[in-house]
Amino acid sequence: MKKLxxxxxxxxxxxxxxxxxxxxxxxxxxxxxxxxxxxKVVARFEETHPGTKVKFISVTGDEYSAKIxxxxxxxxxxxxxxxxxxxxxxxxxxxxxxxxAPYVQNVEGCDFNDLYPKAVDxxxxxxxxxxxxxxxxxxxxxxxxxxxxxNKDLFKKYGIPLPNPNKPYTWKEFIxxxxxxxxxxxxDGLADTFGxxxxxxxxxxxxxxxxxxxxxxxTKTKVTITDPKFTEALQFWADMTLGGTVDGxxxxxxxxxxxxxxxxxxxxxxxKGELGFFPAGTWDLAAFNxxxxxxxDYDLIPWPVHTEANKTATYRGGVGxxxxxxxxxxxxAAELALYLSADREANKMYAELDLQIPNLKSLASAYTGKKGxxxxxxEFINIIEDTGRSWPFDYTYSRQWYDxxxxxxxxxxxxxxxxxxxxxxxxxxMQKQLNQALAKANRNKK
Numbered sequence: 001m002k003k004l005x006x007x008x009x010x011x012x013x014x015x016x017x018x019x020x021x022x023x024x025x026x027x028x029x030x031x032x033x034x035x036x037x038x039x040k041v042v043a044r045f046e047e048t049h050p051g052t053k054v055k056f057i058s059v060t061g062d063e064y065s066a067k068i069x070x071x072x073x074x075x076x077x078x079x080x081x082x083x084x085x086x087x088x089x090x091x092x093x094x095x096x097x098x099x100x101a102p103y104v105q106n107v108e109g110c111d112f113n114d115l116y117p118k119a120v121d122x123x124x125x126x127x128x129x130x131x132x133x134x135x136x137x138x139x140x141x142x143x144x145x146x147x148x149x150x151n152k153d154l155f156k157k158y159g160i161p162l163p164n165p166n167k168p169y170t171w172k173e174f175i176x177x178x179x180x181x182x183x184x185x186x187x188d189g190l191a192d193t194f195g196x197x198x199x200x201x202x203x204x205x206x207x208x209x210x211x212x213x214x215x216x217x218x219t220k221t222k223v224t225i226t227d228p229k230f231t232e233a234l235q236f237w238a239d240m241t242l243g244g245t246v247d248g249x250x251x252x253x254x255x256x257x258x259x260x261x262x263x264x265x266x267x268x269x270x271x272k273g274e275l276g277f278f279p280a281g282t283w284d285l286a287a288f289n290x291x292x293x294x295x296x297d298y299d300l301i302p303w304p305v306h307t308e309a310n311k312t313a314t315y316r317g318g319v320g321x322x323x324x325x326x327x328x329x330x331x332x333a334a335e336l337a338l339y340l341s342a343d344r345e346a347n348k349m350y351a352e353l354d355l356q357i358p359n360l361k362s363l364a365s366a367y368t369g370k371k372g373x374x375x376x377x378x379e380f381i382n383i384i385e386d387t388g389r390s391w392p393f394d395y396t397y398s399r400q401w402y403d404x405x406x407x408x409x410x411x412x413x414x415x416x417x418x419x420x421x422x423x424x425x426x427x428x429x430m431q432k433q434l435n436q437a438l439a440k441a442n443r444n445k446k
Contacts, residue, residue, distance in 0.1 A: 025078040083322035103334030138320025139341035145383030149280035153296040168302035178254035181276035195254035196277040197266030209313035220395040234419035285354040300379040316388035401433035
């Protein structure tokens with residue numbers, strides 16, 4: 001209780017002085033390069049809105065969640081702030097955020113219709129289902145597609161044909177290539193390069209989706225991890241480290257062992273050029289394109305699918321600019337949110353610095369046509385427009401049910417439990433937690 005009171009006092013002090021309709025509070029977290037760009041956007045907004053002052057509060061990423069939660073508890077949310085898709089339902093059902101749709105259609109200098117529809121749809125909510133309806137509760141700050149990168153130099157070194165950027169590998173093809181990339185180069189009996197090395201929290205769901213399965217059914221009310229296609233994806237994932245069989249073909253491990261991963265994590269192995277495949281988000285490009293960080297050529301491809309009949313899929317992340325429902329100046333705050341999302345010059349600068357994909361469709365060709373790595377930046381656009389999906393927990397009030405899946409999954413990864421047995425044990429527990437989240441959602445709607 002004492003900590004909460006301190007937090008509320010801190011929030012009150014942060015937003016003190018915002019009682020006038022001509023002042024808008026803006027709160028976010030950003031790295032220095034982003035903050036410098038946003039400062040210019042805010043300055044342009046103030047120039048075009050004489051008499052309106054923006055109080056810009058930028059905190060660290062670690063501080064942001066605690067400060068927003070304290071502001072929410074005190075009913076003193078900043079006028080404009082970050083909101084992730086996973087929080088839209090709770091904030092909207094509790095009347096904490098403004099429907100921006102009536103305000104942003106005709107703002108001079110910022111074209112709402114140039115934003116990617118799928119990005120905007122992440123913040124639509126009709127009171128029942130996220131992603132549907134006319135009401136929009138945030139505008140995309142960014143849209144973070146998560147693609148699969150491959151080490152072109154390692155492929156060439158081992159004489160492996162480069163992947164087709166437009167056609168995903170099947171699981172069998174993926175393992176065949178990974179097996180060729182997994183080599184003992186110094187004769188000590190241990191592999192020194194590997195096909196891949198993936199973190200289950202970020203890169204497992206792509207294999208679930210790539211086998212036509214999911215964590216939830218279409219109604220988003222039933223956990224479906226005992227679906228044979230789901231358990232097949234989990235067992236395949238574990239077998240990449242343990243060795244196993246895929247479509248009748250036996251294979252040896254194609255990833256570092258648990259012991260090897262402890263001595264050097266897979267991200268560092270990727271940077272050292274020891275992995276054939278590794279995930280890459282748009283946020284990684286600034287580092288990957290620094291020759292002091294990455295000393296080899298790489299490119300992007302779609303995530304593998306079990307068979308050619310399956311569709312490749314990965315997740316789209318990001319946050320949006322929301323407006324507090326009790327803002328004293330909702331129209332101006334909504335316009336500021338659109339400026340922050342759709343300002344053309346800002347989006348150009350984000351792209352030039354490889355901080356993110358521009359939010360505007362009209363800048364796509366300038367982004368995909370950039371010289372240097374990765375050559376296939378179009379894969380990011382494909383994810384935004386077609387193959388990207390929302391996280392399963394975006395549709396629910398709580399992600400506890402989802403996080404529970406990963407608590408004991410190491411037993412499967414270590415070969416101490418089959419995927420089928422693990423999922424059978426976990427599904428009832430996860431369903432109970434999901435039911436609790438759904439009950440909370442229904443109470444908030446009454």
